Amino acid sequence: MPASIPPARLPASVHVIGAGLIGTSIAMVLARAGVRVTLADGSPTGAALAADLSGGVVAEPGEVDLVVVATPPDVAGGVVAVALDRWPRAFVTDVASVKRAVRADVLAANPTAAERYVGGHPMSGRERSGAIAARIDLFEGRTWVITRAEETSDAGVGLVRGVAEAAGSVVRVLSPAEHDQAVAAVSHVPQVAASLVAARLADLTEESVALAGPGVRDVTRIAASDPRLWTQILTGNAPAVAGVLRELALDLGRVVDALDALTDPDALAPGARATIAGAIAAGNRGHDRLPGKHGAPQTAYRIVTVLIPDEPGQLGRLFQDVGDAGVNLEELNLEHGLGAPFGLLELSIVPEAETTLIAALTARGWRLHT
Amino acid sequence: MPASIPPARLPASVHVIGAGLIGTSIAMVLARAGVRVTLADGSPTGAALAADLSGGVVAEPGEVDLVVVATPPDVAGGVVAVALDRWPRAFVTDVASVKRAVRADVLAANPTAAERYVGGHPMSGRERSGAIAARIDLFEGRTWVITRAEETSDAGVGLVRGVAEAAGSVVRVLSPAEHDQAVAAVSHVPQVAASLVAARLADLTEESVALAGPGVRDVTRIAASDPRLWTQILTGNAPAVAGVLRELALDLGRVVDALDALTDPDALAPGARATIAGAIAAGNRGHDRLPGKHGAPQTAYRIVTVLIPDEPGQLGRLFQDVGDAGVNLEELNLEHGLGAPFGLLELSIVPEAETTLIAALTARGWRLHT
Known part of the structure; x- marks a missing residue:
């Protein structure tokens, strides 16, 4: 194009x-x-x-x-x-x-x-x-x-x-139709899904919500968006968004039916496990479509996880070491456990850089999860 | 407790x-x-x-x-x-x-x-x-x-x-019931939602999927998970997961009905806009429940966005400057536009540190979006 x-x-x-x-x-x-x-x-x-x-x-x-x-x-x-x-x-x-x-x-x-x-x-x-x-x-x-x-x-x-x-x-x-269909799938439907998942957190106890990890944080990050603006956006693209959401609702109904069939642990529930596995596998295939940085598929990166003490200057020291190693970072994700004295920083890099980065960081005393 | x-x-x-x-x-x-x-x-x-x-x-x-x-x-x-x-x-x-x-x-x-x-x-x-x-x-x-x-x-x-x-x-x-209910809402349902949203991307054209931004990436990150493991997990917690998914499906049905009512742009569709705004607002409230680092509410942080040239060593220089300013980072998020010559790095900090950080980074020549 x-x-x-x-x-x-x-x-x-x-x-x-x-x-x-x-x-x-x-x-x-x-x-x-x-x-x-x-x-x-x-x-x-x-x-x-x-x-x-x-x-x-x-x-x-x-x-x-x-x-x-x-x-x-x-x-x-x-x-x-x-x-x-x-x-x-x-x-x-x-x-x-x-x-x-x-x-x-x-x-x-x-x-x-x-x-x-x-x-x-x-x-x-x-x-x-x-x-x-x-x-x-x-x-x-x-x-x-x-x-x-x-x-x-x-x-x-x-x-x-x-x-x-x-x-x-x-x-x-x-084309206008391609645009609206595309943003329905890559922007408007994810917004609705994030909001609906986040809404289910509202009534949890403090003890329950404390179990939230990085997964639910990622899924619900955009649930903080402005309701007035998003009402205009979703209304303006109503047919395309409704179409994608209807397909999603069908998939969701199949998963719920399968889980209901499996609620009795002694039930054989033929096909129910295959339905659930199929839904997760379909998500794998869709996820693989998302372009990474510069259009590369996301799966092309390796992730090196580094333990970062929760003190000022530690990230500076780390990235200095990464820069000295001549390695370029593709993506970054910092995660903190509740009450943990340090964070876990995920560095995404191209596969060719993995050995160099691990050697350089280990040599400078960083603790890695690889 | x-x-x-x-x-x-x-x-x-x-x-x-x-x-x-x-x-x-x-x-x-x-x-x-x-x-x-x-x-x-x-x-x-x-x-x-x-x-x-x-x-x-x-x-x-x-x-x-x-x-x-x-x-x-x-x-x-x-x-x-x-x-x-x-x-x-x-x-x-x-x-x-x-x-x-x-x-x-x-x-x-x-x-x-x-x-x-x-x-x-x-x-x-x-x-x-x-x-x-x-x-x-x-x-x-x-x-x-x-x-x-x-x-x-x-x-x-x-x-x-x-x-x-x-x-x-x-x-x-x-308690076992509290645990299962909590992980249904904070882990299992987000996994299902991420997989279902990602599945909708599988059949998009290349041009459409190229519009994917950081929002859909966050929502679908965990859609890369293993179908076999997740079938076991979801099956083992079937009643709690089905219960939360059923509530989510009801909310979803209401949003789809509202969008259908709004598909005719001349329709008055009484209540439809309020339904959509209500769904996004409910997501706001749930999102506010998620604890930030050390249990602080996420909304307590300010975000400073920095333009990072796509060259080795730039992140090192930035974090060195952040460390020199004595500012501790709470969260990090790096985002790359397709084909862009630099990334946008979001730094989450406590409000008291905002003025210091902005002054320090500006003085060292960084370009900020605040």
Whole structure:
């Protein structure tokens, strides 16, 4: 797919509508790149703050190359349609995390202008909101999805790519339906599952919850997310999310039935153990699909676990030793037992580095679990 | 609860039945502590290897203080019952990750000896198996649950506590039912959920799976677990796991119904948005129950995110700077975007350290997202 992405072209002028976290951060990036940036927001104070922070100006331009609609997702489609009317020679993009619904609104309101609409989704993943939280490096190293439908203009895709690359993002191009289906499976359904698993912890006793280890922590980490934002996101992608959740619910029902059949320890329960083993094995296969760093499969890494005394400076000493060994770390995970005087740090490395790292750390007195 | 745990007492002699990963690691710990250790295993070669690795001897003792049954969970109850008969003055413990089923087997086979049975569950969480993977530090810093029923002898609890503390574990005492209910919610149900979410990734296109970010990675990390082991664990705790999964399935059904009601964007769908927001908010409350390091609530930490160039030595330099600032890290999380030339490292710290850390890292030229 990357081969077919039109070349990036930085717009000379951009109008940003919506001066929140994303809009203001985009304005910062563009102003730094020398683009003429104008800003608008429902709140004049908010627009003025965003202009101060970014170096743009609060104004409605007569002509502009690109309009960036950075409003909440539930109103993005309407704002895009109005902008297509108002600036008949401009391309218009948005930043909503759902793309079919926005496109449907645009097509319904202004079908002849839809070629000038280019859907966008910078996957920045920041918890805070508002212009004051904006950062020029918000998108660096993140994926910025551009959605291309049949009608989408190549020139428009090139302009949005120019913005995304100026922001330091990695561009991926998908159709709106592919995007929504993909984020349903890799983002929206995991969020729902994490929230539902976490909800089951709410009524546990202190003694019970104290048994929580790194597994449940990982599974429920994103359960801390904002309910208002996630209601908008899930609502905007309702059909795709419901479809994946329905398949998940079928699998879940089969596991529950199998466990019920096994609750009587003397029951033979034909097939029940195979159902459970099959569900875990299917999870193995899905897990293997997740790309590791730089696209390598996760299973390609070796893990070396190091005991870290719970004192300032110990991690510094360790990573100094890792750096001296010339070994690059792919992933890191620090785990603390309740009441334990040290943590277990998991270092993921490429297999070729394993012998070197173990020898270097052992020689410097580190205690390893390999 | 800790106040009521009988004092730890190290047994003078221990017989370990089952020379796999757990049994051999326990034998190592006890031999180091000066305990007379004998070993038995269904495989004579396996027992001999475990003896070589641990410093124990392959023998059946005439008398012994404590028998440790370290067999797979599905046969643990039967082996415990036989051991209670064979050594009428010994206490017997086991290491199975489910506790009601083992106790039921013991009570059924040998009710008058049940006071000498002390359930145990060292929560070591190692993926490999077999004596050759055994480690003397396998249990260090981990939780070792002792299950105490009405009939359980205090003297027996004290002996198992002595073993657990010799292994460097933190002891927690629960009833068998409390243990099984707790691990259903904090371990078994998260495993099932992670596997079911991961299974939905198996059929995605490459372009779709490339959008996977840190959220889905966290949720599905444990989906790489062994199907055979997990079938035994889930089967052994079937009633408790099925109970929690059934509640989760009800919540899931409500979310799917709400999303279906919202699929028509013009539908009013009364209550549907509230259902979704309620599910995410319930997850917030459950997530808040998870203890952080040293039992502090997770929300007590601040997160400082640092951009790390993808070169050897950079993490060493960073942690050196963190150590020089005198700041202790509570948690760590390293994240890489696909194709990104650097990673984002999240440092969790106590709030009082935030200003110091930000000032120190900024002064040394690090780029922060705060």
